Amino acid sequence: MDDNFLLQFSEDGYVFIERLFFADQVAAVADEVPRLSKVDDRSVVFEADSSVVRGLHGGHLVSEACASLARDPKIAGLAKQILGSDVYIYQFKINVKSAFDGSVWPWHQDFIYWNKEDGMPRPSAVTVAVYLDDVTEFNGPLYLLAGSHKHGMLDFGATQEKSEQADGAENDWLQNVSASLKYQVPKETVSEIARTSKLVSTTGPAGSCLVFDSNIVHASSPNISPFNRRIAFITYNSVTNIPTKTDNLRPEFLVTHDISQALIAV
Ligand code: 6CS
Numbered sequence: 483m484d485d486n487f488l489l490q491f492s493e494d495g496y497v498f499i500e501r502l503f504f505a506d507q508v509a510a511v512a513d514e515v516p517r518l519s520k521v522d523d524r525s526v527v528f529e530a531d532s533s534v535v536r537g538l539h540g541g542h543l544v545s546e547a548c549a550s551l552a553r554d555p556k557i558a559g560l561a562k563q564i565l566g567s568d569v570y571i572y573q574f575k576i577n578v579k580s581a582f583d584g585s586v587w588p589w590h591q592d593f594i595y596w597n598k599e600d601g602m603p604r605p606s607a608v609t610v611a612v613y614l615d616d617v618t619e620f621n622g623p624l625y626l627l628a629g630s631h632k633h634g635m636l637d638f639g640a641t642q643e644k645s646e647q648a649d650g651a652e653n654d655w656l657q658n659v660s661a662s663l664k665y666q667v668p669k670e671t672v673s674e675i676a677r678t679s680k681l682v683s684t685t686g687p688a689g690s691c692l693v694f695d696s697n698i699v700h701a702s703s704p705n706i707s708p709f710n711r712r713i714a715f716i717t718y719n720s721v722t723n724i725p726t727k728t729d730n731l732r733p734e735f736l737v738t739h740d741i742s743q744a745l746i747a748v
C-alpha cells in the first residue's frame with residue numbers, strides 16, 4: 483500500500499482494492515463453504531430460528547485454502563504496514579449473507595467486541611474483507627460511515643436483546659455474531675455521525691478487498707436477492723496489542739488465544 487492509500491485509510495478509516503485476488507484464488511475458499519457448513523460444532527452460526535448458515539468461524543484452523551488466504555502477503559503485508567508491527571491472525575470468519583435469507587448486521591463498531599469480550603487493550607487491529615462473491619447493491623454490501631473511526635470506541639453498554647441461540651454462558655458469545663448484536667451504535671448516534679460522515683456502500687467484484695479500521699461504524703442490510711454475498715473477514719492484531727483477559731475466554735475458532743500458531747511471517 484503506497485502513502486496515498488495509507489493516508490486515505492487514516493482519513494476515511496477504510497480502503498477498497500478492486501480485484502486484488504484472481505477469481506480462482508477466492509473460488510478455492512468459496513468452495514470450502516459447503517464443507518465448513520457441515521462441521522458439527524459451535525463454529526457454525528445459523529440465522530435466528532433457521533437452518534440457514536450466518537457465519538463460519540475459524541476456517542483458517544481447518545482449511546488450507548482459508549489459511550493460505552489469511553497468510554497471503556498481499557493482505558497480511560497490508561495489515562503489517564497499517565499497524566506498523568508484526569501481526570497475527572486474530573479472527574477468520576466467512577459471513578455468508580445467504581441469498582433470500584441472509585439477515586442484518588446492525589450498526590456497530592468491531593473494536594468494542596474485542597475490548598469488552600477479549601480484553602484487547604487498543605484498536606491496533608485491522609480487518610480485511612475478501613469478497614468471495616460479487617458484492618452488489620442487491621445482496622447486502624457493507625455500509626460504512628467514512629471517517630467515523632475518528633470518534634474512537636463508542637460505548638453505549640450492551641443491548642438487552644438476547645441472541646436466540648445463546649442457551650447458556652458457553653454460548654454467550656453468540657450475541658457477538660448474531661443479528662441481535664450485543665454492542666450496537668444507537669440510531670440517533672448513527673444519524674448524528676451521518677450528518678458529517680459520507681455513507682458509503684462497498685460494492686465490488688469477487689476478489690476485491692475492503693480494508694477497514696476497528697472503530698469504523700458499519701452495518702449491512704438483509705439480503706433478499708437470489709445471490710449469496712459470501713465475504714471472508716480476516717482480522718489481524720498487532721503483536722504489541724495482546725488481549726489481557728485470562729478467564730471465560732471465547733472459543734479459539736472465534737478468537738486466537740494461542741498466537742504462536744497464528745503469527746504471520748511475511
Ligand atoms: O465479536 C466479534 O469478535 C465479532 N463481532 C462483530 C459484530 N464484529 C467484530 C467481530 O467480528
Ligand code: FE
Pocket residue numbers: 590591592700
Ligand atoms: Fe463488524
